[in-house]
Amino acid sequence: xxxxxxxxRLDDGVPVVxxxxxxxxxxxxxxxxxxxxxxxxxxxxxxxxxxQTGGTAVxxxxxxxxxxxxxxxxxxxxxxxxxxDGFWLAIGT
Numbered sequence: 001x002x003x004x005x006x007x008x009r010l011d012d013g014v015p016v017v018x019x020x021x022x023x024x025x026x027x028x029x030x031x032x033x034x035x036x037x038x039x040x041x042x043x044x045x046x047x048x049x050x051x052q053t054g055g056t057a058v059x060x061x062x063x064x065x066x067x068x069x070x071x072x073x074x075x076x077x078x079x080x081x082x083x084x085d086g087f088w089l090a091i092g093t
Contacts, residue, residue: 005037043073
């Protein structure tokens, strides 16, 4: 993975509580040819991770979670087409 990958939480740092689970969400960006990286969800463990590629043009392929779930929520690895950006939503504990 070359270039720069960045991720930001958009939930003001406070996960949403849903029953006995928590949900956090945010966005990710890739520049300089980056093809993914790690997302810190703020959760202890991630059981479900949803990714949605964004932007003004159709992406050649969808982003993918490159982990076996459940996984550590501090570094969920995603892989995607170079320089594609998008949104993420994680559910876990």
